Amino acid sequence: MANEHIVPQAYLQNFAPDGEGLISRYSLLDKHEGGDYHPPRDRYPIRKAASYENFADGLLEGGETNIAEREMISTIRDILDGEVLSAKDVPGVSSFISFQTTRSINSRLYYSAKERLPLDEFNEGVQDWFSAISYNTSEGHTLLQYMGWVLVENKTDLPFFTSDEPVVEAQAKQFDNVDTTTKELIGRQIICPIGPDHLLLLLDPSLYDVDGLLWELEPEEDIQQLPDEMFTRVEVADRDEVWKFNLLQPLNAYREIFAPVGNGERLERTVKRLCSAFPDDDFVRGNTPDFEKMLRAYIIAASGPNSPEQREWYLREGSDIISARGKKVKALQQFSHSISVISDLEMKSPDVEYWDEILEVIGQVSSKQYLDAESL
Numbered sequence: 001m002a003n004e005h006i007v008p009q010a011y012l013q014n015f016a017p018d019g020e021g022l023i024s025r026y027s028l029l030d031k032h033e034g035g036d037y038h039p040p041r042d043r044y045p046i047r048k049a050a051s052y053e054n055f056a057d058g059l060l061e062g063g064e065t066n067i068a069e070r071e072m073i074s075t076i077r078d079i080l081d082g083e084v085l086s087a088k089d090v091p092g093v094s095s096f097i098s099f100q101t102t103r104s105i106n107s108r109l110y111y112s113a114k115e116r117l118p119l120d121e122f123n124e125g126v127q128d129w130f131s132a133i134s135y136n137t138s139e140g141h142t143l144l145q146y147m148g149w150v151l152v153e154n155k156t157d158l159p160f161f162t163s164d165e166p167v168v169e170a171q172a173k174q175f176d177n178v179d180t181t182t183k184e185l186i187g188r189q190i191i192c193p194i195g196p197d198h199l200l201l202l203l204d205p206s207l208y209d210v211d212g213l214l215w216e217l218e219p220e221e222d223i224q225q226l227p228d229e230m231f232t233r234v235e236v237a238d239r240d241e242v243w244k245f246n247l248l249q250p251l252n253a254y255r256e257i258f259a260p261v262g263n264g265e266r267l268e269r270t271v272k273r274l275c276s277a278f279p280d281d282d283f284v285r286g287n288t289p290d291f292e293k294m295l296r297a298y299i300i301a302a303s304g305p306n307s308p309e310q311r312e313w314y315l316r317e318g319s320d321i322i323s324a325r326g327k328k329v330k331a332l333q334q335f336s337h338s339i340s341v342i343s344d345l346e347m348k349s350p351d352v353e354y355w356d357e358i359l360e361v362i363g364q365v366s367s368k369q370y371l372d373a374e375s376l
Contacts, residue, residue: 004060006104007050007164010073014080014195015162015260021046024259026267028250029289040264050164050256052291059130060103068137072096079151079231080195090145090213093200097192098141101167102133105254105291109298116303146358147188148210150201151231152341156239159196159260161246161267163253167192170248170337172207175350182355189342191248196260199245201234201341206354208345234341243270244339250274251332254287278331286328288321297321 016023025044031037059065075092101107111129132140154160172187190202205212210232236242249257250271257267274284288294297318305311 002058002061003051003053004055004058005049005051006055006060007100007162007166008069008073009046009049010069011076011100011166011194012046012049012162012258014073014076015159015258016046017196018261020261022261023049024261024264024267025049026257026264026271027255028253028257028271028285029255029287040268042264043261044258049258055108055291056103056130059133068095068099072099076194079200080198091141093149094141094144095137097144097167097190097200097202098136099133100192101169102129102136102140104165104167105294106165106252107132109295112295113298113302116299143185143358144190144202145214146205146212147190147202148205148208149213149231150203150210150341151233152199152201152245153233153235154197154199154242155235155237156242158239158242158246158266159263160193160199160242161249161257161259161263161270162193163249163257165252165254166249168248168252168332170332172342172346175352182352182359185355186350186352191245193245193249203342203345204350204355206351207347208342209347210345212354212358236341238340241340244337246270247274248332248335248337250284251335255289278327280327282324282327283331284328286324286326286331288324293317294321294325297325 012023013019013021022043023046024040024042026040027038072092072095075089076096078089079093108129111132115128168191170189170191171184172189175183175186185206186204187207188202188204191199192201193199203210247270251274257271259267271284275281278284288297297314300310300314300318301322305314
């Protein structure tokens, strides 16, 4: 059975610049038999990190996936090396973010439930997890190219952390007076560390003072005519700001958080700090270490038990798994990160027409005319 990585090993290597293939690792879930959590590991092999046996029937370790990963990570490393990106590099960034989000445990659980929930709103769009991976890495990521791209450069001695779910999505606020189609896009924030000193931040241009990357470009004519520097660059010299970014990783993680070698104690301290801020530890540690049990509980909760044995197991064990998971999901949704880099860019009111126009353009133009994964 293949040991499949839900986060590319090449991505995690960015947090191990010495080339030894080691990082600090702390598990939110692993316990000793006595009930105490395992201590952090300061030197943990990347080959073992964020991996599960046969998680995707070999898909995540297949040849096509490895080729796509290398191209994506090559672009990310160009960013770390300070190289100026051009139009051909855009899909390397947007497809990485989209692919990483979709290949995750959180995504697999979502689509496992979506396939089975008997609700009309779940009958639209991509229905299953494997199709979602294919769609989001080929054309589904193009919407990200209309967001404002910010590169946050860390100038402190505290590194950015990452996790087995490194791409964090948040929303500033809900606006009730907008169309339901665009409601989820207004105020959208995507936060992804790409190394100890660099973090990608994608913000909604309708609410934040950033330029949409492809805004005012005609997809049919001049989509390749992007500016020489596509990122707004922001330097952070305040350790408290870095801590705020780092707090998001344990909240979003399924099981593990990571940092460069020598930061294990910091990882553990971050998790304990978060746990103390919530009513109980499930808001931070609420997943179960046995993914197959989590998946089983999700499927039964979505479709109902199909046998007395399933019903008995769910009442005995599955409902508690779902309850704890619910707290974990709610914690991130209700968490106010108060990151100044983001709040300082927020405008008083959104341009509600921005995404209406974008969605209209996307609906009119063939996906083949966008910057997609095939152009890598």
